[in-house]
Amino acid sequence: MVPIIDVRNLGKTYRTIEKENGVKGAVKALFRPQYREKVAVHDLSFQIDAGEIVGYIGVNGAGKSTTIKMLTGILYPTTGSIAVLGHDPQRERVANARNIGVVFGQRSQLWWDLALIESLNLVANIYEVEPSRYKQLLSHFAEVLELDEILKTPIRSMSLGQKMRAELAATFIHEPKVVYLDEPTIGLDVMVKQRIREFIKDYNQTHNTTVMLTTHDLGDIEQLCSRVIIIDNGSKVYDGPLNAIKQQFGxxxxxxxxxxxxxxxxxxxxxxxxxxxxxxxxxxxxxxxxxxxxxxxxxxxxxxxxxxxxxxxPDLESIIKHLYQNPTAYNEVGARG
Amino acid sequence: MDKLYYRLRIYRSVVGINIKEVLAYNFWFWSQIGAHVLLTIAYISFWKALYSERDTIAGLNMQQTLTYIILARIVMPLVQWGYTQEFGYWIREGTISSELLRPVDFQERIYIGHLTRTFISLAQQLIVVGSLALFVFKISLPTDPLVWLSFLISLLLGCSILFCFDWIFGCIAFYSTEVWGLQVVRGSVLLLFSGVLLPLTMLPTELQTIAKWLPFAQSVSVPVSILSGMTPLSELDSIWLQQLVWLGVMFMLSRLMFNFSVRKITVQGG
Structure with missing residues (x-):
């Protein structure tokens, strides 16, 4: 089977200007900038098949979001290659965008000042969703995500939980084949988290959608993912079933x-x-x-x-920390990566 | 055929969204008009004072200058700010990531939105400043529909040229991430060389040459000169040709610049 997401030897190095402290340093940097290279992702390879929900985890700054942004086509990799459903996300950005849906938990893709329904209408138009199909999906989403009460509310006056439900509706309305969820449950209460997890799970099962999920919430991983990829300092340190980790470290x-x-x-x-x-x-x-x-x-x-x-x-964070501090631990859990 | 249908549908909703976004800020909408009225009154008094000493300045009599100035005031808010600020904001806040994730050409979508806002602004200006000119200052605006049509075409071309210029300018934000300074520079240069403050023929020859090589005049001085009667309609052919060349070059540069600099993107945070 051809993998849906095929990542090979991916690497990303950021170049930043290093400034010394104070005004003097700032002036100096203006004339003779000192560059510092920071490797965010290093020699990363993995394949994801259709219908898989993969948890992509690691501590803050491990390189998760950088990877996701490269997969979506926003960031340009320094080395390596990506194919998502056969498309190069950077060179064929528009074609790739048609197939994918993305939620960045910390920013909104919706129009701040517009009522949710207006945003959804626009998104549906942009993605060329058939009007009749759109109607059908809208009423389905309105039910499972409980959107009815917020359809006429502008995004700016929504609570965090309402915003995330709105984001999900906007992300799935064109029935993407691949979905990237970057911390979709960040800052949400237990009830909303649960609703969102159920929605993702249900959608994955009915549409065979491939989902890649980054999170710091062990609950998200436990309820949704059968496979996890752990990244630390930009490199893959584990790629395998969730069960193996849990048995070992739980x-x-x-x-x-x-x-x-x-x-x-x-x-x-x-x-x-x-x-x-x-x-x-x-x-x-x-x-x-x-x-x-x-x-x-x-x-x-x-x-x-x-x-x-x-x-x-034990939380996921401490498991990852333990894994990272004890490199031999990966062998114990039989990493396939 | 289907393709075209979907494209038009996208444009229609982009136009709709922009209209709604503009109208979402009612207070801003009206206070802007208030400010323009006050400034227009100040401008007209200023020019009247200048003309009290002499009959013509740089070959233009008071009536000609006032007509030009009033019309330039109508066009000014369309070009005054551009969207460099917005562009910088998208890049600094990382909202550019969701913009780039839409399956439509980014520049095309922003262009449609920008034109919508430009023409809302034009309509608003024509009603308020236009009626002020007609009824309070008794300045006669042209009545020939052909002149108006020529003006609109030239304005559309001019705004498109400026759009591409601003796009190139905005791309600097990929490198600097801070655009406030850029915006200020653009604003001051535009004020002098676009012909908003005074007809360009009143500038010293050297400055006129500079103005000719900057894109700003294309969006203010050129269309306004047509509408105010300073440019005869017989010169339209060569003016439009010049504008088209400007547009072609600017458009190509803007595509190149964006495709090149988008690689520099580093979406902050998250």
């Missing part, structure tokens, strides 16, 4: 202890690892399959005068 948890007196050294039981230590607090990670939370807490409390403690669920 068993780790952390406990944070707070003490009244300055911390002394602590002997931890086996299967525990000391993460952070400051004067009045201690963070311990333990393997849930080998030791229970109460055993860990007990052991620590016998040695320290503990004022408070919290048990933390």
């Amino acid at each position: 068993k780790f948890r952390t406990i944070t202890f707070e003490t009244n007196q300055p911390m002394t050294s602590v002997n931890l039981p086996p299967a525990c690892e000391q993460l952070n230590l400051s004067e009045f607090s201690l963070e311990v990670r333990f393997d849930r399959s080998q030791i229970s939370a109460s055993q860990v807490a007990n052991a620590v409390m016998q040695q320290l005068d503990v004022a408070d403690f919290t048990l933390n669920e």
Whole structure:
């Protein structure tokens, strides 16, 4: 099967002017600029098949958005090649744009001053959606995204959740074959997040749409993606099933202890690892399959005068962090990348 | 045929959107007109004072100059600001990314929108400043529909030339990300060399030469001279030909410049 998205040896290097501090530095940069090269994405390759929902994750500044912007055709890669449904997104920008839908969670594609329905009408016209088909989709979206109450509202007076539902409607109204979602649930409440996830999932299943999703929300990944690609410092560090990561790292948890007196050294039981230590607090990670939370807490409390403690669920961020700090960990989870 | 139909449908909605966007700011719309009326009154008093000392300036009598100035005032808001500011904003805020993601030619879409706004502005000016000229200052505007038609064609060409020029100018924002300075420079140069302040024939010869080589006069002085009767209709052929050449060159440069500089894009944040 020919992959829908085919990325080979992709790289992007930004060149920025480095300025020294103060007015002197600013003047100096004007006449003799010192360039600094920053590699945002390095030798990235992956293929995505039709109908896949792939979570594309990494810490802030890892290169996620840069990749997405190159895939959509906005940014020009420094090296490597991209094909989306056979089109080069940069050279065939208009042809590519017809096939894709993009949501940037932090900016709007809609017209600030216009009522949502006006924006949708325009988008439908631009993408040459058949009027009858448009009507059908509009009433479907109005129902599942609960748009009825906001159709006549200008975008500028919408809440964040309303805005994101509006964005999704505008993105899917031309029935794109490939959708890029860049942090679609950022800053939203649980209810709206859930609605949005259901919408994406349902659309993917009914249309066999290929979805690439970047997020910091483990819930998004867990409910939507069966495959994840992890990127760090611009390079791919993991590409494989979500399950493998979860099995490997889901068993780790952390406990944070707070003490009244300055911390002394602590002997931890086996299967525990000391993460952070400051004067009045201690963070311990333990393997849930080998030791229970109460055993860990007990052991620590016998040695320290503990004022408070919290048990933390492992989040995606810490898993990625752990993966990055322990390069051998990728082998443990059997990365295919 | 289908292609054409869809294209027209897109244009129609771009035109519609722009009209709605302009009207969304009612207060801005009316206060702008207020400001123009005040400035026009100031201009006319200024020129009347100048002419109280003599009969002609640079071969133009008071009536000719006043007609020209009033008409130039009508055209001025169409060209005064351009969209360099907007262009810079798109690039700095990263909204250019959603603009580039639409499956229509970016420049074409912005052009249609820009023309719409230009002609809304023209209609608004004609009604307010035009009636001021007719009823308050008793300045006679041409009545020959052929003159008006020629003026409109020349204005359309002039605005298109300026559009392409501004497009090239706006592309500098890809490199500088800050355009306020550019905008100010453009504004001052336009004021002198477009023929908004005074008929270009009143400028010293050297400055007239510079004006000839800048695109600004094409959008103000050239069409306004037709409408005010300073340019006889017999010269239309050569004027339109000149404007078309200007347009062709500017259009090609604007395409090249954009295609080249869009590679510099670095969408901030996110």
